[in-house]
Amino acid sequence: MTIQQDERLDALSVWLSETLKLEVDAIEPASGDASFRRYFRTYFDGNSYIVMDAPPPKENVRPFVRVAALLRNAGVQAPEVIAVDEARGFLLLTDFGTRSYLDCLNAGSVDRLYEDALDALMRLQQGVDIEVSGLPPYDERLLGIELDLFREWFLDRLLGLTPDAGEAGLLDDLKRVLIDSALEQPRVCVHRDYHSRNLMVIECHNPGVLDFQDAVVGPVTYDLVSLLRDCYVSWPPSMVDVWMIDHYSSLCENGLLDSVGPDKFRRWFDLMGMQRHLKAIGIFSRLKLRDGKPGYLKDIPRTMCYVIYVCKRYPEFTGFLRYLEYRVLPRMALGEAL
Structure with missing residues (x-):
């Protein structure tokens, strides 16, 4: 070449x-x-x-x-x-070579590869002392900036949808709920982009982990949902739930969760995923509009499906779901921007 x-x-x-x-x-x-x-x-x-x-x-x-x-x-x-x-x-x-998780994941390999990735994630969460790490906090300000990417770059700039007063209030309320859920979680080292494109399949001590320079101290579910509800590959919800609960059990066994039940953890996981996926949709839009990288637009529909799935699980998001179904999805279906 x-x-x-x-x-x-x-x-x-x-x-x-x-x-x-x-x-x-x-x-x-x-x-x-x-x-x-x-x-x-x-x-x-x-x-x-x-x-x-x-x-x-x-x-x-x-x-x-x-x-x-x-x-x-x-x-x-x-x-x-x-x-x-x-x-x-x-x-x-x-050099970790050329075989990314995204290239190697299939029905026959996924359980083994995810077991390795979850083991590595546990080492990251348990082995990095956040008190002396010098990593910045994943605080309210940063979480809010990330959520605003969805409104600015996806709704406004990519789709041409400027929310009216009622819709803006709906988005503000959603932002508050998602930030509060993130901030109430136990804090660990967060890779912040722990997914199939940044994990390499290697012979010894798999996986090789890349693209970690933006690591922060933040919510315990963030990297878990990045991996299991990956913007670039998806798995049946029943499989995701098994992996999620397995990691929850490991966190409990290693003293990283204190008196947190599985239902609470699942809610944290779901809402953290919504925060991440809304952010990712905004970033994919910005990459196209600002940086001239349209290739990520094809990942928006999959990422939006995760958001809709979580909205349907929690009645409190009925208003946001209705907004997506009646205002956003029809504009996406036109295909002009995507």
Whole structure:
């Protein structure tokens, strides 16, 4: 594959060869990102490695380095950071290969792969000491900013739906309920994007965990619902419920839940998923409109189905469900924006 030359790629190549004194055999694109980061795979000494290009001031590599160390110390398979140039935004990392969970999940593999992912999630939740981690809080302000993405980027900008006074009040009430539910949960280290595109199938201590630089201290159900109600792949609710309750039992056994019954935990899980999925719909819309990345629009219908499913389980969301069914879904069905 031919790489279009650019100044940052040239500088990255010089960093590898002249600063790190590596005899690089080849360098090729590894993957893109929903941010300004790029990843390349490079080969030297008979092995492959990953190089991250995170251009300042749009990206900052320090959170990645810090969180990678936290996860590895907790027994989670994050990449090893081999070399860092913070000023220029370059990282040299170990390579977990090319087999993502999304590529490998099927009816025959899902139980085994999710068992590994849930074990790794427990190590993350139990093994990172949030009091000394230095991670920022997933607080009311951040939760609210994320929920506002749905209204601004999806409803207003993508669909052209400006809520009237009654609809705006409905959205405000929903926001309050979802934030309150998140804030009442026990706090743990939250990866914040723990799903099939960021988990790699590896031979030893599966999975390899990627894209953790935005980790925070927040609700105990967040990463669980990210994994089990993944925006990129879905499973029958009966299977999700079994995995969810299994992890709930593990949390109880490891002292991370205190006198929380399964029904309360399930409500936390459902409402946390709604918060995440509304945010994701907003982000997918922004990626198309602001960043010129339309590929994520195809994931909006699946993500919206999760929202509707939760609305139907809780009578308090009847008004929001009606708004989606009568105002939002018809506009989506037109297909003009999606």
